[in-house]
Amino acid sequence: xxxxxxxxxxxxxxxxxxxxIKNVRQGKYFTLEVDENDEIKAxxxxxxxxxxxxxxxxxxxxxxxKI
Amino acid sequence: MKANVxxxxxxNCDRDVQVALEKFQIQTTMVWHQDNxxxxxxxxxxxxxxxxGDYLRCGSMASKSNIMNExxxxxxxxxxxxxxxxxxxxLTETGLLPGALLRNKKLKFICKYVDLLIENNSTPFTSKYxxxxxxxxxxxxxxxxxxxxxxxxxxxxxNNQIVLKYCDENSNVNDEGNPNGSCLNIAGIINxxxxxxxxxxxxxxxxxxxxxxxxxSGIFQSLLN
Numbered sequence: 001x002x003x004x005x006x007x008x009x010x011x012x013x014x015x016x017x018x019x020x021i022k023n024v025r026q027g028k029y030f031t032l033e034v035d036e037n038d039e040i041k042a043x044x045x046x047x048x049x050x051x052x053x054x055x056x057x058x059x060x061x062x063x064x065x066k067i
Numbered sequence: 068m069k070a071n072v073x074x075x076x077x078x079n080c081d082r083d084v085q086v087a088l089e090k091f092q093i094q095t096t097m098v099w100h101q102d103n104x105x106x107x108x109x110x111x112x113x114x115x116x117x118x119x120g121d122y123l124r125c126g127s128m129a130s131k132s133n134i135m136n137e138x139x140x141x142x143x144x145x146x147x148x149x150x151x152x153x154x155x156x157x158l159t160e161t162g163l164l165p166g167a168l169l170r171n172k173k174l175k176f177i178c179k180y181v182d183l184l185i186e187n188n189s190t191p192f193t194s195k196y197x198x199x200x201x202x203x204x205x206x207x208x209x210x211x212x213x214x215x216x217x218x219x220x221x222x223x224x225x226n227n228q229i230v231l232k233y234c235d236e237n238s239n240v241n242d243e244g245n246p247n248g249s250c251l252n253i254a255g256i257i258n259x260x261x262x263x264x265x266x267x268x269x270x271x272x273x274x275x276x277x278x279x280x281x282x283x284s285g286i287f288q289s290l291l292n
Binding site: 001002003004005008054056058059 | 123124127128131159160165166167169170171172173174212214215216248
């Protein structure tokens with residue numbers, strides 16, 4: 001899938017002498033606080049937030065981890 | 068005929084659509100996105116603009132607005148639903164239409180008249196046009212680059228769901244006539260049930276000669292049939 005922003009960033013990286021970098025894709029990063037002590041439950045809530053709103057799975061993948 | 072135009076925070080073509088609808092004697096009510104109900108209507112319009120400031124993804128948050136439950140119900144009951152520009156983006160985010168609208172290939176906001184080919188004139192929105200008729204309608208968007216996977220594109224083709232395609236001035240569907248990099252030069256598609264259409268071009272902006280053209284009129288005239 002074409003990622004025009006990633007492509008523009010890739011070209012700019014080439015311009016500053018980092019031409020060995022290929023296939024740049026730009027994405028989004030969210031930090032979430034979940035009011036839930038149970039880690040499994042919290043993880044389900046986060047997964048649901050990705051599926052229902054944060055990511056559009058027609059064009060985006062998502063992954064999440066605890067920090 | 069009665070229409071509801073949904074107004075989101077950041078909609079900016081809502082009143083243009085109202086003026087266009089009323090020009091064709093379509094009785095129009097503006098409905099705020101937080102409402103839980105709307106008057107019964109034959110047509111619902113999701114207008115262009117920048118709902119929720121285009122935050123997250125264009126149309127993503129508008130697609131979760133209260134009123135969208137009613138809009139989806141209206142569409143599922145066979146009511147006409149049209150999404151123009153940001154409205155098209157909202158329709159893909161709700162899943163009422165397949166695919167997604169990505170950043171324009173050249174990363175520029177494009178605001179100009181483009182040539183479009185009427186690929187399918189057997190829809191309630193395009194019956195006043197001839198098949199393969201070329202019309203000139205303005206676009207104004209940053210994210211109009213239609214994307215869908217190969218399987219979906221084949222389905223759209225096979226089911227005759229591609230309604231409008233970008234073309235050059237000689238009606239050729241080619242890269243030269245494709246302003247934003249859309250797959251198959253797609254400018255507008257319809258659902259399988261033939262009652263929900265999404266299009267990036269703005270027909271409401273060309274229904275008066277004083278505005279530069281009237282090629283958009285056919286969309287509203289078709290609805291009156």
